[in-house]
Amino acid sequence: GGGHPRGAPCRYGAVGNLTEMGPYEALTGYYVAISDFSYATTPCEGSCSSQNLTLLNENVASTAPASICVNAAKWGAYVSGVLTTEACGGYAYSDLDHCVQLTGYDLTADEPYYLVRNSWATNWGEDGYILLSATGNTCGLADEATFVSVVDQ
Numbered sequence: 001g002g003g004h005p006r007g008a009p010c011r012y013g014a015v016g017n018l019t020e021m022g023p024y025e026a027l028t029g030y031y032v033a034i035s036d037f038s039y040a041t042t043p044c045e046g047s048c049s050s051q052n053l054t055l056l057n058e059n060v061a062s063t064a065p066a067s068i069c070v071n072a073a074k075w076g077a078y079v080s081g082v083l084t085t086e087a088c089g090g091y092a093y094s095d096l097d098h099c100v101q102l103t104g105y106d107l108t109a110d111e112p113y114y115l116v117r118n119s120w121a122t123n124w125g126e127d128g129y130i131l132l133s134a135t136g137n138t139c140g141l142a143d144e145a146t147f148v149s150v151v152d153q
Contacts, residue, residue, distance in 0.1 A: 051137045051142035051143065053134070053136075053137070053142055056141075056142050056145055057107070059147060060102060060104065060105060060114075063147045064102070064104055065117070066101070066145045066146060066147050067099060067100075067102075067146045067147075067148075068100060068101070068102045068142075068145045068146075069099045069100075069143065069144045070098055070099070070132075070139040071088060071089055071091060071096055071097060071140050072097055072100075072139065073089055073095075073097060074089055075118070078124075078130055079125065081131065082109075082111040082113045082132070082133050083130060083131065083132050083133060083138065083139070084133045084135075085135065085137070085139075088132070088138050088139040090140070091136075091138070091139060091141075091143065092140065093143055096143060096144065100116050100117060100119065101116065102116055103117050107134055111133065112133070112134035112135060113131040113132060114133075114138070114141060116129060116132055117129050118130055
């Protein structure tokens with residue numbers, strides 16, 4: 001559920017700071033883009049097994065956060081710890097079913113991880129966050145990562 005992160009910059013730019021908005025308002029249609037987006041990695045189709053995680057890390061370090069789409073089919077039972085690539089399941093483009101925010105990473109931890117903010121409230125996971133293993137394309141996190149560049153008008 002949700003929407004595609006490519007459409008978010010248009011809506012975000014039209015309404016301002018999302019954390020200051022009121023309740024979610026479902027809308028349809030198109031918006032004039034007043035922001036731009038770029039992919040952190042090359043978007044993929046199919047198996048998505050050769051994503052450039054080094055480039056993703058560089059982009060997160062310089063431009064975070066990123067909008068990412070993931071396979072969240074097994075996230076319902078997540079409480080804490082680092083979710084591994086194996087535990088997450090498939091990471092093909094066709095497995096992606098949820099979009100979230102990649103806010104950072106720790107590659108020096110005993111289990112290197114990406115810090116991902118979910119939209120399921122703070123009583124889920126680790127205060128609303130999940131730690132995804134940074135040793136691979138865990139849950140497909142690098143399949144379609146995007147960053148927004150705000151353009152002054």
